[in-house]
Amino acid sequence: MPVADEPRGGERAAGRWLLDQARQARPAMAATVGAGLADTVLVVLQALLIAWVIDQAVIRATPLAELWGALALLAAVFAARAGATWARAAAGARAAWVITAAVRRRLYRHIAALGPVRLQGHHSGAVASALVEQVEALEGYYAHYLPQMVLAVVAPLVFIALITGVDLLAGLLLLIAAPLVPLFMALVGMGAARLSRRQQQSLARISAHFLDRLRGLATLRIFRATDAAAEAVEGAAEEYRRRSLSVLRVAFLSSAALELIAAISIALVAIYVGFSLLGYLHFGPGPELGLFAGLFILLLAPEVFFPLRRLAQHYHDRAAAVGAAAEILELLEDPLPAADEPAPAAPGPVRRDPQTDLPVPDPRPLGFHRVTVAFPGAEAPALDGLELHIPAGQRVVISGPSGAGKSTLLHLAAGFLRPDTGRVTIGESAPAAGAVAWVGQRPWLFHGSVRENLQLADPGADDRRLRAALRHADLDGVIAALPEGLDTPLGEDAYGLSGGQASRLALARALLSGAPVLLLDEPTAGLDPDSRERVLAAVARLADGRRTVLMVAHDRDTHDWGDRHLVIEAGRCVEDRRA
Structure with missing residues (x-):
């Protein structure tokens, strides 16, 4: 035309x-x-x-x-x-x-x-x-x-x-x-x-x-x-x-x-x-x-x-x-990804901890089966035939140079992307909302109260459940000291909290979601050593064998935190080191 x-x-x-x-x-x-x-x-x-x-x-x-x-x-x-x-x-x-x-x-x-x-x-x-x-x-x-x-x-x-x-x-x-x-x-x-x-x-x-x-x-x-x-x-x-x-x-x-x-x-x-x-x-x-x-x-x-x-x-x-x-x-008219994966199974009844009333998910394995992803205009694919299996409940740290495909890996696990070839599975199903929780380098907190930001993951959560989640994230003392506690308003993009506190609040929200897979995109980037240790300790408590954790980290001090360390280069896994 x-x-x-x-x-x-x-x-x-x-x-x-x-x-x-x-x-x-x-x-x-x-x-x-x-x-x-x-x-x-x-x-x-x-x-x-x-x-x-x-x-x-x-x-x-x-x-x-x-x-x-x-x-x-x-x-x-x-x-x-x-x-x-x-x-x-x-x-x-x-x-x-x-x-x-x-x-x-x-x-x-x-x-x-x-x-x-x-x-x-x-x-x-x-x-x-x-x-x-x-x-x-x-x-x-x-x-x-x-x-x-x-x-x-x-x-x-x-x-x-x-x-x-x-x-x-x-x-x-x-x-x-x-x-x-x-x-x-x-x-x-x-x-x-x-x-x-x-x-x-x-x-x-x-x-x-x-x-x-x-x-x-x-x-x-x-x-x-x-x-x-x-x-x-x-x-x-x-x-x-x-x-x-x-x-x-x-x-x-x-x-x-x-x-x-x-x-x-x-x-x-x-x-x-x-x-x-x-x-x-x-x-x-x-x-x-x-x-x-x-x-x-x-x-x-x-x-x-x-x-x-x-x-x-x-x-x-x-x-x-x-x-x-x-x-x-x-x-x-922007095309949606093809729905060629099997539909995720309907979630079963949520098990809860009798003491804290927090969800206790069953960890699920995460699989990347000969996955290739290529972006328009790129000289090489972001991921090239990647084959990777992460057992249920394992904590995996991923590192590699910029542009190696680490973020693409997380986006696939979150369901934000579909592979050009191959498939991604969480358990036996494709990635879907409810199966994963995401905490990024700059976790997004909405303009509203602390309570509203937490209840985004669990609208029915009462104060007991919210405080238990904050306690697991080592943030209960910080929130209790705020002028209005859980009802303290936060500005857009976590205004009112430090970077480490915002990351831990996002982890508390992830805990409330009950998702069996936790995806972390450099959650300790830009944090001082004390804040970094608090965030990693909170992630460890959050996982505790009940969640599969996939974390991208450039910080060398974080590489040995997990059960397994993967190095990604040019869209391929070039090193797989276990703790």
Whole structure:
């Protein structure tokens, strides 16, 4: 496909995807359209009543007392129209909520299934933007544009048919003018969708740009680069402003042009009806046109264009949704790993220590069976036919030069990666959530209390179980000394704790998970000797023959900590030394 055709093809794919999502809220979408059609019927009844009342009062000199029934019915129609408008808005909001919630769930699950390794090709700021702003950009499409697209076809045809039944010439005038509105919208929409997608891409870039600078604020201050970073953020914001104004400019100009078409068309009909009533026209059905029929036509003529004008007003919702959908699809189309491994067995009942109430898992063996992993663009595979068996309950330390494949080994064991060839097993099954616990070099602790961070692994854990886990991690005294104990709030990325304390809190969380395999990625890196010894002692208590431990460590003092020391070089195990 030529490069010039790619944006159009992407827009068509995004449009089809948007329509497919609407099936998830069919009842709410049908209710939205139904309320709009009910309003269409009420508009006709309203025009009939107004024309009849004026005709009776002016032409037939009917006393006001005889018109109260018609006026009361007209008031009821007004109230019914208000109710239909409310019902339509409520049903549209419900449809948008159902669909955007489903899209956000699907997108989040897809991101979770991709895992941290496959997501490295996407910036976290852009991913966050897709989950929040770009999903929210779909709301207007489902709440307003899609139902209005149906009404913009049905309602004008109903009105034109009724007007044609009253006066053929007036109906033909409207029939010729009405299609000009969607035709012009289609011409404008070709550029509006592209502008909107560029706006969404700019939003994703500014989100990623700002998040990068925020995370690296300390580095920027050290190198006196804060002013340059602020200017870069300002430049990205200015680009987003320009692209947003481009989208709004197209929306406003298109609305003005469509209003002009509608105004000219209604004016032509009004001139025709006025001249007919004054007796200046002596051809066609004009001479026979009465006040009742003329008023009915004049009242319905603007309603022919009103659904089309509303569609034009919401056309920017479509443009925004198409642009957002293209960005969302870019994430959703990132292929998931093939599920060619046997499904993990359902976990059995959790055994617990009667004294501490902590989980007591059954250790499982870990196997790498002729595993090869190659990354795109790499000169050599990260792992090359690796054959490795780790018995249940064994503590294994892995070392080797940078780029040797150590982290890839851990990612395979965690299920973040699938091997290109060979297979990885924990027991008899493929790696899966619940079978492994992970503690990295910089364990991630969420913004929240100590309790909330621990209960991430065991939502039902009470204070007794939480304190027992902290005691095993040699952290109970530290947490008890905090101002609010377990309820002490922590900042994002373990702000409020030292590096060693954060590692031990992550180990306590791993203990609560009850996972039989513990994966550690340099948990002692950057720690002073005392903190390192505390972390290693906590890991030893955590393992205690009940967990299989796989730890990557560069520190030579840590190499002899385990039952076994493996050296990985160029994707192969070149040394296997047992304690």
